[in-house]
Amino acid sequence: MRLKKYLKDMTLVLLIFISLILVFQVWFSSNIVPNEAKNISETFQESILEPVLSFFKLNKNSTSSQDISSVFWPQKIVLNDSNKRSVLYYNSEEYQHFYQMSEDFIKNIMLGNIKIKSKDTVTLDEYFSVLKGNSIYLDYDNLYDFRLFSVSICGEADNEWSNDYSSVRECMISLGDNVLNNVSVYMRDYKSGTVFRYILEENKEALEKELDRYFLSHQSASTLSYSFELNFHKQESGDGSLSKLVFDPLILFNLVATEGKSIHSDQNWFQDWLEIESSRAGSILNTFQINPMTMLKYTDMNNARVFVENDGTLTISPNGLLEYHALESGQGLRIYETEDKSAFDIYAAASAAANFVYAVNEDLPKSAFTSIRFSTDLIENNSQGSYTIEFDLCAGGIPVMQTDPVTGERCHSITMRIENGYLKQYRQFVRLYSESDSTEPVTPVINAMDGLIDTLNPQTEYLSVFNVSRCYVDDGAAELLAPQWKVGVEGIQTILTVK
Amino acid sequence: MKRKALQKSLCGFFVLVFLFSLGIVSAFASPESLPSDIVSTKDGLITVRAPETTSSSTTNNKLTISAVASPGTIVTVYRYDGNTGQYQKIWVDGSPLEASVGSSWLFATQVDLQPGLNQFLIRGAWDEYTYSVARFDVNLLKEGFMDRVKGVITVIFN
Amino acid sequence: MNWDKAKNILIIFFLCVNLCLCTILVYLKRSDLVLSDTAIESTVELLNQHGITMADDDIIPKEKFKNQSYNLTAFTIENENMLEAWLGAGYSLSEENSSLYQYIYKNGNRQLTINKTGLLFYSDKSAVLASPKEEKEIESELTDKLKKFNLKDDAFYFQDVWFENGLYHCIISPMVNDTKIIGIQLEIAADHEEIISISGNWFTFSGVDTFENSGLLDITAVLANMIFLEEKPTNMITEIFYAAFVPEDYINNKIVTATPVYVFQCTDGHEYIFDARSGELLVS
Numbered sequence: 001m002r003l004k005k006y007l008k009d010m011t012l013v014l015l016i017f018i019s020l021i022l023v024f025q026v027w028f029s030s031n032i033v034p035n036e037a038k039n040i041s042e043t044f045q046e047s048i049l050e051p052v053l054s055f056f057k058l059n060k061n062s063t064s065s066q067d068i069s070s071v072f073w074p075q076k077i078v079l080n081d082s083n084k085r086s087v088l089y090y091n092s093e094e095y096q097h098f099y100q101m102s103e104d105f106i107k108n109i110m111l112g113n114i115k116i117k118s119k120d121t122v123t124l125d126e127y128f129s130v131l132k133g134n135s136i137y138l139d140y141d142n143l144y145d146f147r148l149f150s151v152s153i154c155g156e157a158d159n160e161w162s163n164d165y166s167s168v169r170e171c172m173i174s175l176g177d178n179v180l181n182n183v184s185v186y187m188r189d190y191k192s193g194t195v196f197r198y199i200l201e202e203n204k205e206a207l208e209k210e211l212d213r214y215f216l217s218h219q220s221a222s223t224l225s226y227s228f229e230l231n232f233h234k235q236e237s238g239d240g241s242l243s244k245l246v247f248d249p250l251i252l253f254n255l256v257a258t259e260g261k262s263i264h265s266d267q268n269w270f271q272d273w274l275e276i277e278s279s280r281a282g283s284i285l286n287t288f289q290i291n292p293m294t295m296l297k298y299t300d301m302n303n304a305r306v307f308v309e310n311d312g313t314l315t316i317s318p319n320g321l322l323e324y325h326a327l328e329s330g331q332g333l334r335i336y337e338t339e340d341k342s343a344f345d346i347y348a349a350a351s352a353a354a355n356f357v358y359a360v361n362e363d364l365p366k367s368a369f370t371s372i373r374f375s376t377d378l379i380e381n382n383s384q385g386s387y388t389i390e391f392d393l394c395a396g397g398i399p400v401m402q403t404d405p406v407t408g409e410r411c412h413s414i415t416m417r418i419e420n421g422y423l424k425q426y427r428q429f430v431r432l433y434s435e436s437d438s439t440e441p442v443t444p445v446i447n448a449m450d451g452l453i454d455t456l457n458p459q460t461e462y463l464s465v466f467n468v469s470r471c472y473v474d475d476g477a478a479e480l481l482a483p484q485w486k487v488g489v490e491g492i493q494t495i496l497t498v499k
Numbered sequence: 500m501k502r503k504a505l506q507k508s509l510c511g512f513f514v515l516v517f518l519f520s521l522g523i524v525s526a527f528a529s530p531e532s533l534p535s536d537i538v539s540t541k542d543g544l545i546t547v548r549a550p551e552t553t554s555s556s557t558t559n560n561k562l563t564i565s566a567v568a569s570p571g572t573i574v575t576v577y578r579y580d581g582n583t584g585q586y587q588k589i590w591v592d593g594s595p596l597e598a599s600v601g602s603s604w605l606f607a608t609q610v611d612l613q614p615g616l617n618q619f620l621i622r623g624a625w626d627e628y629t630y631s632v633a634r635f636d637v638n639l640l641k642e643g644f645m646d647r648v649k650g651v652i653t654v655i656f657n
Numbered sequence: 658m659n660w661d662k663a664k665n666i667l668i669i670f671f672l673c674v675n676l677c678l679c680t681i682l683v684y685l686k687r688s689d690l691v692l693s694d695t696a697i698e699s700t701v702e703l704l705n706q707h708g709i710t711m712a713d714d715d716i717i718p719k720e721k722f723k724n725q726s727y728n729l730t731a732f733t734i735e736n737e738n739m740l741e742a743w744l745g746a747g748y749s750l751s752e753e754n755s756s757l758y759q760y761i762y763k764n765g766n767r768q769l770t771i772n773k774t775g776l777l778f779y780s781d782k783s784a785v786l787a788s789p790k791e792e793k794e795i796e797s798e799l800t801d802k803l804k805k806f807n808l809k810d811d812a813f814y815f816q817d818v819w820f821e822n823g824l825y826h827c828i829i830s831p832m833v834n835d836t837k838i839i840g841i842q843l844e845i846a847a848d849h850e851e852i853i854s855i856s857g858n859w860f861t862f863s864g865v866d867t868f869e870n871s872g873l874l875d876i877t878a879v880l881a882n883m884i885f886l887e888e889k890p891t892n893m894i895t896e897i898f899y900a901a902f903v904p905e906d907y908i909n910n911k912i913v914t915a916t917p918v919y920v921f922q923c924t925d926g927h928e929y930i931f932d933a934r935s936g937e938l939l940v941s
Contacts, residue, residue, distance in 0.1 A: 022679065083560055132559070216544060232607075244603065244604045297726075300911060449601075
């Protein structure tokens, strides 16, 4: 009897269980459960969660300052005291220390936590002379819309300083001379040419202590001079003689050869990385909104994988070149949501570009040694709504220039062309660099300029040099990259590099 | 025998070439010292850009010197030595402060200043006999002097 | 309360429920795999109303096809023994431009030109002309001959066959798991003795991507969409089949993907190729 009762119970439980499974199968049209379960979660996310979240989001395009600040940082920080000078690059601990300190300091001024004692304008000579005394010079290397600077420092695009600045390139924190105890901040608006000085109600002791600590622990002799100290920023001398080269006043000259670390470039890692797991290409496709179920794909004769969707073509080459081209007939990839075309300005474009680059590189292997930063001027131009935004991949804080496979010219690691919120073109050299033990001499800037003139053989009266900074050059073949100089010359669009 | 004679004459020729080239180099090398009253044999071979004035004062114990000269000009920096009454070529870490100007036309270097008056002479030469000289003085102020100035200003501002 | 009786009733109830559910499930599964007759009938009716006629209702395949893309690798690249198979032992490289992937190989009276994925084979011999009656004979011989050229008979189908000037001509295209591949073809000329010329591009099957989560559009849906075409077919549709398509623009690549399409052929030979995933008209 007991056994019969037990069997009845078991049958009933089994039948209920089977009916539940069948109901589930019927509901989800008999496909296998895991995929459907996945569909449920996707549907839930798409139909319920995302609309609710977006409802609470004030602005869909609100720029994440995290993304901006991850690609917007000084190309170098120069620490100056009256007798010594030192250049810090991004990946050094001292850079991070002084950057954090300076950033916090400026942020507190912008947010009103540090009171401004007085604000006035100063002459350029006075501005440059800040660098002869105790000071911290944040050199961003390019011209940037002030909102980018502001959002990277204090997380807000607008603040009390917004009325004074349009485009900025550098910021100086002066610890004054030996006489006055106040700290001053100097910034130049490149649009109006005005230099503002903010004398702060803040004691310089903390900053000075850090500067002293640095120079006590780094005793090497300094042989760095600014162009304005050498008077290489003027074409004409006092006696009327003319120079063949005129430099931006803030270009830093190393007067003797120094040692610079070479870096190691791994040429084959990308192909290996892609082939290990097929989903890796999938994550890149996802960022470019290419649907694997509707795309066309092929592998060309050079083993580059090409994916074609309605709006564009994505090419992933085995050498790590990632290229997206919007079809001429298509709009491209929408990376910024706006109905009002006039709202899409350089700030919006740079923000959208930073977010997109962040998304693309999120799935790529990361190395603490490499970092990405904006590499071109980001100020409003005449063709509002259409922008080319470039990024450099930096190794040890120093940008690595790439070699265009078609023209053979130097180019930046990432180039984006955006029109009214749509990505029209994207090119990235996906590279992996690591530290190397070997060092190579870094030639003095003057010797590098000799080489540059020999190469260019200019026919003009003089050349105006607006930028000289350290770089590496990756030609796609060499495994060990030695330090070089990147030179910006007025009127020459191509990137010039010289050893 | 003939072969030996040929070898000897070849060796002799190379020795002569070597000595001759050595002679050229030593002829072009700048002299170690220059008399205090030295004057240019050709004007305009070199223009000193920094320091801007022929007489200046500083508290910085390093002085940056820059100049502009045509390519190929040998630029040498001298400091006046009161003991000998002559300008002596400056040597740093076993090398003279001397360079041949390249295609950029630029020359720049840095020297350590001694407390008090420092008298410098820059010589830009095409060869042993064709050169320009430029003089300038820099006075390195002592820290004590700056402390006195600081004291006065602190009193005024506070 | 008699629990024992209640349990019996519940067991019978759940048995009935499960039976019903199983029936529904089988029906649903079947409808996933085949088109319903009603759908086909109403589509034909709709097309008729818009002047698009069909030779027969039966030409519409009832089967629902899987969303699959076929990866095809260029024959010229992935086939190591190809040169010996096509030219015989002792062949030599006559001309080369490796940057453009262009090669010319020769062996006696045989010559093979490779231009990326393109092939041009030519045997310089005096052809043994045959009569049209011998067409079938030559065709059966040809299949064996093509095997020697590493072209296996289950990997291709005859797209077209004709007899011209005493020579047998045909066009073959790849076939993967009974699915025709459109856009890739070789044109062959042969006589009784051997293959005289082969020209075109050729690829071999190297893999399939199946998208379980995303089905293809029903063929009836694509057909119904034809009423919106600017140039509707004026002739009767005689054949409809599922195939995979490689666009001409991509033919010169190492690996290409043939995507699922529906092909509608008309009496005048006019062909409409629709993307089976999006319904987009690809070729008309």
